[in-house]
């Protein structure tokens with residue numbers, strides 16, 4: 001959010017870019033880009049700035065202006081091809097909307113065109129108007145933020161256009177994190193036009209540069225699957241009413257009902273205040289700590305300058321803080337091995353006390369201790385469980401389905417809590433924790449191995465920055481009470497967590513066009529595979545089905561376990577295996593392979609390779 005204060009030179013580029021994305025690496029064909037630069041007036045910090053700024057631009061902001069740009073394809077005058085209702089419904093990705101926003105990747109046609117985006121925004125406006133009534137003095141208002149993707153400006157313009165045409169006021173936050181967008185719906189501060197009645201984050205999390213999407217919030221939290229379906233159905237109808245002019249890809253012009261606000265300054269000052277309070281109202285509770293941040297060129301670069309430094313921490317050696325929607329260094333994803341290796345190396349090279357890494361839109365995070373030990377996946381869950389169980393003894397920790405057996409033992413035997421292993425999907429775990437509380441079972445933490453984690457004390461919002469604040473609280477209070485410095489206090493908290501000798505995730509694709517599906521859905525087909533596997537397991541005395549399980553089939557045996565389930569989004573059966581050795585993992589893999597081979601629409605090549613290697 002350094003990006004939104006101080007003197008700003010905004011570069012406006014109208015570009016025609018040819019881009020290639022190989023393994024997420026950047027191959028930016030400069031020779032194909034015709035760049036025009038203009039200087040725009042400075043952004044006015046926390047004050048309102050009327051948006052007279054031309055849209056469909058490339059912008060780079062202070063500290064971030066090292067040649068890093070947002071790049072949008074120049075608007076074309078060609079009419080957009082017709083879009084059917086089913087095309088809209090295909091944009092649903094659980095409780096998010098996701099699509100292709102940038103042309104140029106083979107086989108990936110643009111689905112999030114400007115007219116489609118405008119229709120989605122208008123549909124959200126209609127959805128919101130049915131639920132919220134603005135007072136008589138103002139219109140309903142919606143905040144919009146975006147991550148570092150190169151299609152961000154184009155989509156922000158189309159969203160703003162759709163909302164304002166529907167009679168709503170729009171407040172643009174620029175580069176922002178997903179959790180901050182939800183926070184804008186619960187912040188009371190009229191100077192910043194808060195609370196917003198609704199909020200839209202433009203992001204596709206860690207997906208490749210050509211994708212983008214939307215997450216929606218009200219003060220009741222993130223919209224769920226049924227709401228997203230409703231919005232997409234409405235969007236399809238609205239799209240059907242568009243005129244030829246609406247459907248042409250003309251530039252969506254900014255309107256007078258659009259304002260810009262530096263909301264991230266409020267959000268970050270709240271994070272700073274939370275750490276100060278936890279440390280006993282000390283101004284610089286992290287003085288003496290060296291903490292490096294890796295934002296992976298997503299939206300999380302603010303954490304170093306706007307959170308850690310005001311708290312007194314040294315942040316030198318932090319990396320990839322600049323927003324760059326081509327993600328030239330690594331995928332911003334705390335589950336990704338390359339990304340974790342990058343932050344681990346930064347911790348070691350800088351002899352730092354702690355490393356912190358975020359995904360693109362900062363709803364996920366992970367850490368690395370001073371010895372270079374990764375605190376992500378099961379370890380991050382164990383760490384957060386230890387912190388939460390100190391505060392709420394005996395509470396239930398809700399996690400996703402791919403968590404280790406060792407984690408259950410750790411939560412239940414060492415920490416005295418209850419582990420409720422539920423389904424994959426951050427919204428699923430959060431909703432389950434809320435449900436448990438509603439039926440009288442106390443739960444304060446819902447967390448996934450993906451790095452999504454939500455606390456009851458933080459409105460059940462999955463906020464990667466807030467998770468890291470909980471770790472910072474631990475560091476700061478340990479230092480304040482003379483219990484030591486460095487990250488040992490965190491490392492000690494996960495002491496005793498049993499970890500598998502070997503862990504792997506293999507993803508078995510289902511060919512939706514295969515004759516074996518007999519015209520049925522890939523979901524039914526996948527369920528049939530799982531059922532068949534269950535029957536096989538029932539007749540094998542070396543194997544035992546998990547007595548309580550909420551998705552797919554989880555099986556123990558050969559000193560380990562496996563889980564075969566349907567992906568939340570794709571025609572894929574993800575298979576997770578953990579065992580004490582690769583040999584044992586292979587024995588478990590063979591059990592699945594023997595069943596899967598009989599289903600000809602399943603691509604077993606990844607599993608074949610695994611068992612043969």
Ligand SMILES: O=P(O)(O)OC[C@H]1O[C@H](O)[C@H](O)[C@@H](O)[C@@H]1O
Nearest residue numbers: 424425426450566567568569574
């Ligand atoms: O079911 P899968 O394809 O493995 O995907 C599951 C994952 O999808 C998305 O990334 C969600 O944000 C995660 O919360 C979820 O765990």
